[in-house]
Amino acid sequence: xxxxxxxxxxxxxxxxxxxxxxxxxxxxxxxxxxxxxxxxxxxxxxxxxxxxxxxxxxxxxxxxxxxxxxxxxxxxxxxxxxxxxxxxxxxxxxxxxxxxxxxxxxxxxxxxxxxxxxxxxxxxxxxxxxxxxxxxxxxxxxxxxxxxxxxxxxxxxxxxxxxxxxxxxxxxxxxxxxxxxxxxxxxxxxxxxxxxxxxxxxxxxxxxxxxxxxxxxxxxxxxxxxxxxxxxxxxxxxxxxxxxxxxxxxxxxxxxxxxxxxxxxxxxxxxxxxxxxxxxxxxxxxxxxxxxxxxxxxxxxxxxxxxxxxxxxxxxxxxxxxxxxxxxxxxx
Numbered sequence: 476x477x478x479x480x481x482x483x484x485x486x487x488x489x490x491x492x493x494x495x496x497x498x499x500x501x502x503x504x505x506x507x508x509x510x511x512x513x514x515x516x517x518x519x520x521x522x523x524x525x526x527x528x529x530x531x532x533x534x535x536x537x538x539x540x541x542x543x544x545x546x547x548x549x550x551x552x553x554x555x556x557x558x559x560x561x562x563x564x565x566x567x568x569x570x571x572x573x574x575x576x577x578x579x580x581x582x583x584x585x586x587x588x589x590x591x592x593x594x595x596x597x598x599x600x601x602x603x604x605x606x607x608x609x610x611x612x613x614x615x616x617x618x619x620x621x622x623x624x625x626x627x628x629x630x631x632x633x634x635x636x637x638x639x640x641x642x643x644x645x646x647x648x649x650x651x652x653x654x655x656x657x658x659x660x661x662x663x664x665x666x667x668x669x670x671x672x673x674x675x676x677x678x679x680x681x682x683x684x685x686x687x688x689x690x691x692x693x694x695x696x697x698x699x700x701x702x703x704x705x706x707x708x709x710x711x712x713x714x715x716x717x718x719x720x721x722x723x724x725x726x727x728x729x730x731x732x733x734x735x736x737x738x739x740x741x742x743x744x745x746x747x748x749x750x751x752x753x754x755x756x757x758x759x760x761x762x763x764x765x766x767x768x769x770x771x772x773x774x775x776x777x778x779x780x781x782x783x784x785x786x787x788x789x790x791x792x793x794x795x796x797x798x799x800x801x802x803x804x805x806x807x
Contacts, residue, residue: 514756515546521560521569522551524629524659528680529556529573532775539767544759555659556632558582564747565589571752571760575602575633575678576743580714580791589749595789596761596798597746600780603723604637604740605677607667607686610694614674616701617645624654626663626675634659634678637742640715641676641700644707664689674698678742680777681727690731697723697737705740717742717791745789750796757797758804765801 520537523529530553537549552569554560557578563569565582566589583590608614614623620642627642627649628634635657639649647653656663656672663675664685677683689695708715721741725734746764748757765783772779787794787802794802 513546514544514759517548518570519550519552521554521563521572523554523556524661525553526661526685528683528777532778535771535774539763543763555629559631564749565593571748573744574747576717576745577714578633578636580717583791584714592749593792594748594750594795595745595792596748596795597764597786598788599744599746600680600777601741601743602678603681606698607695608674608698610696614698617641620653620674621647623673624656626656626658626672629657629659634676637678638676640708641704644704660685668693687728690728695731697731699737700739748795754797757795758800761798761801
């Protein structure tokens with residue numbers, strides 16, 4: 476009798492243990508991301524011209540992404556700039572890019588292919604418009620460029636967009652009022668130094684290495700962009716609302732400004748993807764951008780200006796769902 480009861484007790488104990496194991500397993504399955512796979516595959520990041528800030532930033536960000544997303548292969552692809560970057564991402568030729576807010580707003584306004592699929596991840600740093608001339612140049616304002624040889628950026632660049640608008644605001648026809656040279660920052664400094672240009676526009680973070688290197692070997696000056704031009708730009712409305720008055724600090728370039736701050740125009744840069752991009756990948760990508768700020772900033776100064784408090788404001792684009800997840804995860 477006692478042996479029979481003992482056997483029944485052992486059987487019941489075994490059954491209870493088995494049930495507990497199953498319940499514990501279900502709890503672990505529910506609580507732990509056992510079935511969640513890390514992002515994998517290949518993605519393309521469209522950057523900019525080889526000597527520009529977009530490319531330098533992309534090169535350094537790729538190193539951090541490789542550590543944080545070891546199963547993802549990142550391919551960098553150079554470009555003419557913001558306008559080409561946006562078109563690539565919108566049409567599926569690239570997965571992520573950086574572009575200026577005014578170029579994004581223009582693409583949305585014009586209803587470019589895939590415009591409705593564009594999403595923002597991070598508001599990055601500001602670009603500053605830089606009008607560079609030889610130090611002894613008679614050009615003191617944008618209107619003085621009439622008839623001169625002016626580098627205005629490549630057709631697919633963000634600088635081309637804002638240069639045309641600034642020239643128009645100054646009363647100059649971008650096509651006939653100057654002798655426009657459609658080159659980028661990779662060639663314009665050498666052309667200015669070789670007397671093949673009288674001036675060039677550039678839109679980039681501070682300092683832009685190509686401008687810094689030019690100033691180290693050739694005397695140049697930055698032309699102020701007066702407040703009246705900015706008012707004229709903003710009065711146009713639409714995508715021009717993304718321009719704001721700014722000042723290039725006196726120490727932005729060691730030998731150019733000679734201790735003087737220079738008034739100019741600033742435009743926000745946005746990290747861009749589309750609603751096609753996997754939310755888990757976008758969340759991880761966004762996290763790496765924020766976490767790598769200080770390390771990259773030691774080499775690419777503009778990266779230091781990425782700020783978690785303002786990163787969420789990706790106007791004119793809505794936030795990607797994956798980016799929203801990241802910002803929720805770090806919300807105090």
